[in-house]
Every structure is written in structure tokens, then in C-alpha cells.
Amino acid sequence: MRQPEHLKNAGLKSTLPRLKVLSLFESGQARHMSAEEVYKHLLSTGDDVGLATIYRVLTQFEQAGLLIRHNFEGGKSVFELNQGTHHDHIVCLQCGHVEEFFDAGIEARQEKAAAERGFSIRDHTLSIYADCTKAACPNKTQI
Amino acid sequence: MRQPEHLKNAGLKSTLPRLKVLSLFESGQARHMSAEEVYKHLLSTGDDVGLATIYRVLTQFEQAGLLIRHNFEGGKSVFELNQGTHHDHIVCLQCGHVEEFFDAGIEARQEKAAAERGFSIRDHTLSIYADCTKAACPNKTQI
């Protein structure tokens, strides 16, 4: 468990709420979660952390580079662990299911399109919105 | 002015607020506008339409296929006239400036990436977020 160091390095005291949130993401139970989803996960494990704290912690982790924030369609911010490996996302507009992918060709053309127009790309992140055709298209829960 | 027909075809009565909103978009003054921006534009022209009506009208136009809604980073929906010609967007995270582009290679790979993972793409729309390096990077107004 090297989490406390992560927090230290970010200049954050290692408190219970922070450790709980971080290990939830590291547990891999769900890679992509909104603040509300993190909140419910923790409640269901008996750990009750205030929702406002979750919002604060998620934002701090984002700034510390521990988490990445996405603003997918649907109005809620969704977070995922920053594991250093760049990838993009395909998001199901029906159920919110997120799948990750990487395509070097898209990366290159994305860079080129931006450069040609005088934009400089920060993180190359891009999202495709589609309908997941799987039979088991679950509902709104697993964003 | 063939606007009333557009509305008719969509099963919408041709009312003043609807005509005002539609012609604002058709005037080309700004291609991409949020509800609030449409509201302010109309107020500034002396046409006072309720903000709630703007929201209703924009949604109806979106459903009628007259407008396209985008949920760019930043929490507000932004609308543009649907002119039938597909294109993607590069959005400046600093000032909200939007530029349009089209890259056949990206389209193809986007389709492929989705298909391989069992997703079916609706409209192929995708957005790149970047920093517009132009000297004249304007402020929050021209989203």
C-alpha cells in the first residue's frame, strides 16, 4: 500500500476519506466513476464520507495527477485512475458504458488537424459517442 | 424566408420566439451558441423571449434536426445550425473558441474502432480539446 506516499507527494495529508476514495479506484471495481457513484460505493461499504468531501477529494486528486476527469455527454464529471497509459474512450449514449481504445492513426491525425489550425493539444484525449449494441447493455449505472 | 416551412415540417407552429431563434442561427453572426448566449443576443436586439422558452425551442429544434447540440467541456450545451455537412470540432479550453474540421482518415478509423468493440456510431461527431495559440485568443464569449 503505497497510497500515503502518493498523497504526500501531492502535498495532501493522508486522511481517511482520501485513502478510501483512492483505494476504491485502485481496487479496479469500476474504472470510471462519477462523484455520486464514488459516494454510493463508499456508503455501501459502510464508509460514510460526505458527498461534498468526495467532490473536493476528486478535484484535488485530479490536480495532483492521480485521477483524470472526463466530461462525457450526460452532464456529470467522470473520473478514472491515471495510470500513465494514454487511451481514448468510446461511450455508450444509452447506458453510459465506457470502453477504452487506442489508435495511433487517430492520434497522429488529431495532432495534425489541431496543429494546422494553430491549436496545441494538451492530452490528446478524445471521446467517441455511440450506441453499445451488446445484448447486455446495462443501465445508467456503470459510467 | 422559408423558415416557417421548416417549422411546419417539424410539426411546430411558427411562432415569434421560434422564428427569432432560427433566424439568429441563420444570420451566421455566431455559429455556436449556448442557450444563455442566444438569450442575450435576442435581448440585445430588443426581442425579449423568456429563457425557459429558449431552452424549449432549442431542444425542439434539436429533435427536429434543425440544430445540433454539443456538450463540449464546460457544462453548457452549445448549438449550431445543422447544415447537413458533417464536420468535427476543435475547442479551445481557454476561450471556448470553436473551429470546425473534417478528416476522412479520422472518420474511418473512428468507425472501425467503434465497430470492433460492438458499438454503432450515430453521427460520427467528435471533439478535440486544445489550447488555441492565437495571439488574439478572445474570451469566453464566442463559444
Next chain:
DNA sequence: ATCGCTGCAAATTATTTGCACATAC
């Protein structure tokens, strides 16, 4: 005349903030 439309104000949803108390170091 009828049914749809509009404006206003109140409701919702996601997120932020003020403040008194609790906690890490």
C-alpha cells in the same frame, strides 16, 4: 374555439462554498 405555446416562478440536478468542529503531523 381549440390545442399548442409562452412566460414566470418554483423545482431539479450537479457541483461549490461557508463555517464550526475534528484530525493529521
Next chain:
DNA sequence: GTATGTGCAAATAATTTGCAGCGAT
């Protein structure tokens, strides 16, 4: 001990909705 962090409740921001009256056909 002191600066930080937390919980709760109230504040914001974007958008939606209920309802009584207005307007298009």
C-alpha cells in the same frame, strides 16, 4: 498546537417543469 480537512447545510449554475394566460390555425 496549528494548519488542514471534514460534514452539513446553504448557495450556485444550468436546465426543466407546472401552471395560468396568450396566440396560431
